[in-house]
Amino acid sequence: MPELDPSRVRDLYRDMIMMRAFDDKALKLQRQGRMGTWPPIKGQEAVQAGVAMAMGEDDWLIPAFREHGVMVLRGVPLHLVYAYWAGDERGSSYSEDVRCFPVAVPVGSQWQHGAGVGLSLKLSGDDAVAVTFGGDGSTSEGDFHEGLNCAGVFDARTVFVIQNNQWAISVPLHQQTRAETLAQKAHAYGIPGIQVDGNDVFAVYAAADEAIQRARRGEGPTLIEAVTYRLGDHTTADDASRYRAEEELKEWEGKDPILRLRRYLEQKGLWVEDQEVVLQEEAHKWVDDQVKALEEMPPQAPEEMFTSMYAEMPPHLSEQMQSLVEEVRS
Amino acid sequence: MSAPGSQGAEGRALHAVPEVATEKLTIAQAVRDAMLLEMERDEKVLVLGEDVGVDGGVFRATDGLIERFGSDRVIDMPLAESSIIGMSVGLAATGFRPVAEIQFMGFVYPAINQLFGHAARMRNRTRGRLTCPMVVRMPYGGGIHPPEHHSESYEALFLNTPGFKVVIPSNPHDAKGLLTAAIRDEDPVLFMEPKRIYRAFREAVPADSFAVPIGKAHIARTGTDVTLIAWGSMVRLCLDAAEVMAREAIDAEVVDLRTLNPLDRETMIESVVKTGRAVVVHEAPRTAGFGAEIVTQINEHALLQLEAPVQRVTGFDVIFPLAHNEKHYLPSRERIVAAVQSTLHF
Numbered sequence: 001m002p003e004l005d006p007s008r009v010r011d012l013y014r015d016m017i018m019m020r021a022f023d024d025k026a027l028k029l030q031r032q033g034r035m036g037t038w039p040p041i042k043g044q045e046a047v048q049a050g051v052a053m054a055m056g057e058d059d060w061l062i063p064a065f066r067e068h069g070v071m072v073l074r075g076v077p078l079h080l081v082y083a084y085w086a087g088d089e090r091g092s093s094y095s096e097d098v099r100c101f102p103v104a105v106p107v108g109s110q111w112q113h114g115a116g117v118g119l120s121l122k123l124s125g126d127d128a129v130a131v132t133f134g135g136d137g138s139t140s141e142g143d144f145h146e147g148l149n150c151a152g153v154f155d156a157r158t159v160f161v162i163q164n165n166q167w168a169i170s171v172p173l174h175q176q177t178r179a180e181t182l183a184q185k186a187h188a189y190g191i192p193g194i195q196v197d198g199n200d201v202f203a204v205y206a207a208a209d210e211a212i213q214r215a216r217r218g219e220g221p222t223l224i225e226a227v228t229y230r231l232g233d234h235t236t237a238d239d240a241s242r243y244r245a246e247e248e249l250k251e252w253e254g255k256d257p258i259l260r261l262r263r264y265l266e267q268k269g270l271w272v273e274d275q276e277v278v279l280q281e282e283a284h285k286w287v288d289d290q291v292k293a294l295e296e297m298p299p300q301a302p303e304e305m306f307t308s309m310y311a312e313m314p315p316h317l318s319e320q321m322q323s324l325v326e327e328v329r330s
Numbered sequence: 331m332s333a334p335g336s337q338g339a340e341g342r343a344l345h346a347v348p349e350v351a352t353e354k355l356t357i358a359q360a361v362r363d364a365m366l367l368e369m370e371r372d373e374k375v376l377v378l379g380e381d382v383g384v385d386g387g388v389f390r391a392t393d394g395l396i397e398r399f400g401s402d403r404v405i406d407m408p409l410a411e412s413s414i415i416g417m418s419v420g421l422a423a424t425g426f427r428p429v430a431e432i433q434f435m436g437f438v439y440p441a442i443n444q445l446f447g448h449a450a451r452m453r454n455r456t457r458g459r460l461t462c463p464m465v466v467r468m469p470y471g472g473g474i475h476p477p478e479h480h481s482e483s484y485e486a487l488f489l490n491t492p493g494f495k496v497v498i499p500s501n502p503h504d505a506k507g508l509l510t511a512a513i514r515d516e517d518p519v520l521f522m523e524p525k526r527i528y529r530a531f532r533e534a535v536p537a538d539s540f541a542v543p544i545g546k547a548h549i550a551r552t553g554t555d556v557t558l559i560a561w562g563s564m565v566r567l568c569l570d571a572a573e574v575m576a577r578e579a580i581d582a583e584v585v586d587l588r589t590l591n592p593l594d595r596e597t598m599i600e601s602v603v604k605t606g607r608a609v610v611v612h613e614a615p616r617t618a619g620f621g622a623e624i625v626t627q628i629n630e631h632a633l634l635q636l637e638a639p640v641q642r643v644t645g646f647d648v649i650f651p652l653a654h655n656e657k658h659y660l661p662s663r664e665r666i667v668a669a670v671q672s673t674l675h676f
Binding site: 060062090093094096101102104106109111112113114115116117118119120121123124142143146147150153154304308309311312314316 | 460
């Protein structure tokens with residue numbers, strides 16, 4: 001059990017409640033046609049809150065695509081996370097001081113960026129650490145192995161966090177690998193691998209804190225496997241009941257990380273129902289404000305698909321943009 | 331009719347001011363010098379790839395750089411193309427300017443996900459917040475009798491993928507100047523090096539650092555009867571063919587595109603409008619090769635000035651053959667002359 005004073009434990013709980021609230025809202029927006037395809041994070045809040053709390057102010061986050069929780073905690077405005085998934089590239093254009101990569105959709109490719117940023121931080125003498133995320137499915141991709149290998153060779157300041165939610169769309173973990181654990185894959189690359197209960201926010205925090213401090217001291221990368229469960233569908237375009245047993249889902253709903261932390265807080269006398277009511281209200285108000293901010297964003301002009309292709313727009317793109325502008329105006 | 335042997339003389343006359351100190355360099359040496367001078371100028375420039383450090387690169391294009399700049403800036407990578415590019419994306423997006431080497435273009439496939447999926451997209455994806463100012467150097471093309479996978483010309487793959495610049499020098503002067511420009515560029519540049527002529531000839535190149543602007547073609551030979559359009563190693567072949575044809579009073583202009591994206595359409599079209607005939611020459615397979623795009627652009631912008639359909643001299647739509655049949659695959663001087671003749675006698 002890590003040393004965390006009660007206010008920080010309550011912060012973790014608060015972070016997780018906020019995540020659950022914005023995730024629920026995104027699903028509702030999607031059903032109302034106000035959101036694009038959304039990958040829910042329900043059930044994985046402890047991994048994201050625990051790692052986020054262990055990260056230092058200047059650390060870099062290199063997410064995959066189911067890390068909205070940790071992204072928001074690292075300073076990405078929620079309305080921009082929503083904007084990205086609602087189909088607007090400006091959702092990945094947050095301010096310079098937010099050290100966060102954009103969402104990486106090609107599975108596993110971001111592990112290499114995590115290794116590259118970790119090497120970059122080492123070479124530039126930056127005290128910060130790169131924390132990169134991916135799912136269990138991505139550990140079957142070559143880039144996962146290449147990323148771990150290179151980070152190990154160069155002693156990159158990188159922490160790799162697998163959110164093992166046990167399902168890669170319809171393929172369960174046992175069909176992803178013959179290995180007993182995903183953490184053990186680190187050993188082949190000469191770096192430490194730790195498996196933690198990803199629904200125990202304290203365990204996640206402790207493992208992440210140790211790995212991040214280790215990387216910060218220049219002692220090299222670490223792989224963390226956080227075992228959790230995807231309580232939702234892969235995305236709003238998926239129907240998990242086609243491939244996943246109802247009993248399994250029910251079993252994991254009983255291990256909901258938010259309920260677990262709440263029970264802990266209540267048993268320790270750190271939380272009462274009144275606080276829950278206030279927090280829930282606060283969460284919903286924040287989410288509603290962010291939806292409002294999303295919906296108040298002026299639409300992107302059609303020509304914006306051209307304007308960020310290159311630092312300077314080449315002539316053929318100017319011509320193509322002009323023809324689109326004329327078409328839209330006519 | 332321009333003077334025979336004008337390539338060297340004209341090239342130098344156009345490129346260099348007489349008082350500039352020059353060195354006689356091969357393309358491989360010019361590539362190395364560009365990296366060396368840029369690494370001296372900007373400490374954020376890194377070189378990484380397979381065997382680029384202690385060995386100095388399998389073509390010696392990074393010779394001596396590790397001694398000069400150390401292993402933190404000249405990085406011998408594990409043998410993994412996807413890592414070379416994937417790590418470069420991470421480095422470039424956080425302030426470095428990586429110059430990555432893919433040892434042979436035929437080995438670029440494992441890195442395609444990182445190149446297409448990320449390097450080309452980072453600026454657009456983040457609306458300019460994170461960018462990938464990186465260069466990917468790739469020796470390309472045939473003519474050296476190597477094993478399989480060492481002879482390919484994959485430029486068309488990258489030209490149908492928005493987000494890159496694609497630059498291909500044809501001589502030592504341009505190799506140095508264009509690579510310098512590529513390293514200073516704010517966007518990912520694929521720098522294809524014609525390995526067949528890496529050491530085929532030397533040319534006077536300014537000793538100091540200089541940049542040849544990306545996106546500007548070069549008239550390698552002026553002429554009035556037909557325009558030969560080429561890049562990389564095919565430019566020399568076209569100049570060669572032009573000399574042969576000059577003896578038969580056919581005056582060919584040779585346009586060295588130098589940059590395929592962005593394409594200097596203006597220079598190309600101006601030449602075709604002047605001559606009324608054009609032949610495009612490339613090593614890559616014919617179907618959906620970049621020649622097809624060039625023919626289309628000529629049709630769009632100069633159709634009524636054409637005296638004959640534009641011809642293509644290209645590789646065949648086959649797997650690049652092993653050494654034995656290589657000479658039958660590659661465009662030849664004879665094929666270029668024959669194509670020109672067909673435009674003249676249309």
